[in-house]
Amino acid sequence: MARAGLTPRVVVDVALDLVDERGADALTLAAVAKRAGVATPSLYKHIGGLADLRRMVATRVVEGLAQELNAAVLGLSGRDAVRALLRAYRSHVRSRPHRVRFLETAPTPDDPEASRAYRVAVDVMFAALRTYDLVEGERVRTTRLLRSMVHGFVVLEVAGGFGLPEDVDATFEELLDDAEALLDRRAPSTA
Amino acid sequence: MARAGLTPRVVVDVALDLVDERGADALTLAAVAKRAGVATPSLYKHIGGLADLRRMVATRVVEGLAQELNAAVLGLSGRDAVRALLRAYRSHVRSRPHRVRFLETAPTPDDPEASRAYRVAVDVMFAALRTYDLVEGERVRTTRLLRSMVHGFVVLEVAGGFGLPEDVDATFEELLDDAEALLDRRAPSTA
DNA sequence: TGTGTAAGCTAATAACATTAGCTTCGGCAT
DNA sequence: ATGCCGAAGCTAATGTTATTAGCTTACACA
Structure with missing residues (x-):
């Protein structure tokens, strides 16, 4: 399977899009992961957790x-x-x-x-x-x-x-x- | 068992105490219920939910x-x-x-x-x-x-x-x- | 004293964050 | 070319929380 090619920077980009489109409360790891095309726990390879994000x-x-x-x-x-x-x-x-x-x-x-x-x-x-x-x-x-x-x-x-x-x-x-x-x-x- | 005697006003009082003591992020229904001495779902008799609270x-x-x-x-x-x-x-x-x-x-x-x-x-x-x-x-x-x-x-x-x-x-x-x-x-x- | 209602309960479901441990892609040295 | 190995991804499992459904019971009042 092709890798998503995430980096911390990309994760933050996705998070910002999410915030802009659906509001600060919509910033969840689940939503970021979905939008980035990975499973939620995969995000932990790039960020420390929700607070860190x-x-x-x-x-x-x-x-x-x-x-x-x-x-x-x-x-x-x-x-x-x-x-x-x-x-x-x-x-x-x-x-x-x-x-x-x-x-x-x-x-x-x-x-x-x-x-x-x-x-x-x-x-x-x-x-x-x-x-x-x-x-x-x-x-x-x-x-x-x-x-x-x-x-x-x-x-x-x-x-x-x-x-x-x-x-x-x-x-x-x-x-x-x-x-x-x-x-x-x-x-x-x-x- | 003795009833807790909650009212919407009392629930909000408890919520405010919680916020003052532990910050706005600590305002959860679970925490309010615990402090009020009732089970979490009981709060729904007095408030519409977390957003309402x-x-x-x-x-x-x-x-x-x-x-x-x-x-x-x-x-x-x-x-x-x-x-x-x-x-x-x-x-x-x-x-x-x-x-x-x-x-x-x-x-x-x-x-x-x-x-x-x-x-x-x-x-x-x-x-x-x-x-x-x-x-x-x-x-x-x-x-x-x-x-x-x-x-x-x-x-x-x-x-x-x-x-x-x-x-x-x-x-x-x-x-x-x-x-x-x-x-x-x-x-x-x-x- | 009986009764109905509101206040409480437990059980169950769903969303989410987080951790543990496994699999595999793909760059790089040989 | 090939094989290795670390990083990037995965699934499974746990714990917290909100919420709904449906049951039980205290207690105000007739």
Whole structure:
């Protein structure tokens, strides 16, 4: 019989497809195995188990977000960079709403892969503030506040927490303005 | 044999204890039944199943939050009310971190109980802005932004998304200042 | 005191994760 | 070419959980 040719990476690919198509709760080893064309126990040759697979999926989700954020700010600086970053964060989550579950728990420190991916994502945001003239300690706190705003917004949005969908775009535009004002308050000198 | 005297309310109480003590993933019917002193199938006399129990738990979690928010703003108005509200939101979630999972999905419209609880919670926030002189459409959007900020912050905080814990308090104080500035931009006339 | 209903029970089924141990494909050295 | 051996796959078995069906009995109330 022809082998399926699985690798950890492929297993995670299949898992992500499953999550995107049928939601985070549909991520079971049985479903992944079926879709990959192998028996369930065969997956254990490539992953440590369901918890391990979830961890790897979360890592890939964060990596994907980081990449998209990074691409969004390329060549931009100042206000433009921040606005592009926040827009990219929202649009990425909206395009794959089921993945948001995997953005809701930070990696444990003993997971270097996941920690690295997470750090990269935060660093992109951090770097987008480089052109703002912030005092040292303010950079970290300001990054946290921007993350809180945009993360809270998209989490509530994809959860349907805003009621009627109309006008949510306008609310997000206001969020961008508020983010900018927040930065201006801290670095009024920046162009 | 003496009956256990269960009711839907008691089952949810037990479920909440379980969540608080052992985390949201530990919420299984088997565990609830054991703790309640009955056999697992007996729970079906009071709840519709696991999904139903989760729904009821989520409702109670939102009710609890709404109550605490409401208590926090009693007798306050303007800036004081908003600051107290946001502080209460954070402290409530921090005191029962495992419950946050149940704040991350909005109720479906066909669930009147849950929808009502959710609406009450949002209304408390909405009402806290009453003393601000906002134009009509701005009230809804402003409420959303405050919710996004504080919800995003506490979600990231309890998930451990902020790295080192020190200084998180200071970041939250900045969030309060930013929320105030955000309101001042929209209603500069308010005292 | 009798009776009906709701609260409890046991038994059975199905989905899933996980472990153990077997089989075989296919790359690689001879 | 051929034979070896490790990795990739398999089946079988176990344990946990949710759920349904159908039985029994406590207890409120007539």
